[in-house]
Amino acid sequence: MLAVRQLSKSFAGPDGTRVPVVAVAEFDLAAGEQLALRGESGSGKTTFLHLIAGILAADAGEVRLDGVEMTALGEPARDRLRAEKLGYIFQTFNLLQGFTVLENVLLGMSFGPRGADRAHARAVLERVGLGHRLGHFPRQLSTGQQQRVAVARALANRPRLVLADEPTGNLDARHAGEALALIREVCREQGAALLLVSHDEGVLGQFQLRRDFAELNQVLREARR
């Protein structure tokens, strides 16, 4: 379902030289699979997720999502593919503060192929336990509730792959456990694959499939040598 080959990304350093951040030779994730990537801060794991999501353009390599080679697409097609097949849960939730809970989810849906389906958005929000908060704004919710809105938004378009970047990083232990369970459960219900990155061993321990990003990313491997 997700296949990454020879993917690399570098950024310009202060002196103008290119600083390599990500170099992943091979990475695969099957449909419906749930995998956790262990990675320290600054290891390039968020960049890796951005490259998979098509938010960043790779210097080289290939990201194949559900049979479509994303890296060969132009930006508008990448945007469309992202809206259609990907759900993204951010560490800081990235909710739109000026929009209600329901509108946040509807907006997430509106760029996808099915458009803003109000009934479905309500159903997803009810599924994450926020059916009674549809008209609230993010600032009126607790951190845990905001995380649930982010989960609902990521899953409302019935994505094939959910990317979760430190999704429990802003939650206390109890809420983190609940949020993680919810994300995994809802992904399972919808048949979406889940690629989660975290440095929290408590979170990583919940996954049967785990990989160390430091091993995956050649840039880090070379730096260690």
Next chain:
Amino acid sequence: MTLPLIVYRSLRQHALSTLITAGGIALAAGLLMTVWRVKVESQAAFTQTSAGFDAVLGARGSKLQLVLNAIFHLEASPGNVAAADAEAIRRHPLVKAAIPIAVGDNLRGFRLVGTVPELFTGVEYAPGRKYVIESGGRLFAADQREAVAGSFAAQQLGLRVGSVFRPFHGLNFDPKAEHAEEFTVTGILAPTNTPADRVIWLPLRGIQTMAGHDPKAATDVSAVLLQLRTPTAGFMLDMLYNKQGNRLTFAFPVGAIMAELFGKISWFDRVLELVAYLVALVAAGSVLASIYNSMSARQRDLAILRALGARRRTVFGAVLAEATVIGALGALAGLAAHFALYAGVASLIRAQTGVVLTPWAFHAVLVLCPLAMTALCALGGIVPAVKAYRTPVAETIAPVS
């Protein structure tokens, strides 16, 4: 649903700056429309106001002063016309009607004009419209100390049928210059929406023979209002009085003389227009600045939208639509501001001159100006929209871990 929702929420989120910016646009649009309409419509109203006369004969002097004095009741009279001259023009075969007027007194600032009853019985002040005395009143008798008050003057001075007043000498009100004679109001004119509404009309003899006026000029008049038999008659009389004669001035045609006045003060119109255009430009600039300044605050939202799958052109369109909506809201409020401003100006012009501008009349500028302001604001939205278009998603939504 997406674009309207994004625009609506963004406007709500930045309600104060939206209101202030739209307010600036409203002021600019309102000013532009008002300046434009006052210029065009007052010019039309003044050049079309002739009180039903083709020409005015008066003392040697400025034609404009003569018209302003005799038709608009604004200026001082340039001098007197001897009774013999008034009679001569009345009997001229090219003249259909000749109505003498005499000025020189006022009632608490409202001009008293002496004339003959024929003005009210035989003259149409506008095509198909004659002066009408409101019910309960009657026209003054030519040999009595009686008066007929124009509707606006009567309303402002509280005059009713039966009211008695003493005139004041001169065109400007001086409480110490009261005449001894008493006049009784016998009728109030129905509104005509002409300068006649601001006048209190007396019998010609009443003005001429008032105590304190020069007895040697007791038969003189200030001007003679003329209706001509043919349009070419005006040119012949112009030749007779203005080119061959040197004692009198023949002002013809009335509309053209007023148009000359507007031609002379057209620079003032242009200055007003220029100011209004500058205000419009500043308003459009404020849209640009307002949205551009809020861009840093909302760039994260735009990046989130992009991360959710919104295309660059969607966020570009959202920002452009927002600028356009602010412009449209301002332009709509500008229409309201315009009608309020215009009503104020129209009421001022009516109070000062008796010339009526109608605030609710349709004018193309009422459509074109709001459209142009909206387009200008949309144009102002392009710069922030380009910034939105270029928003770097990954950099903006999260720091690289």
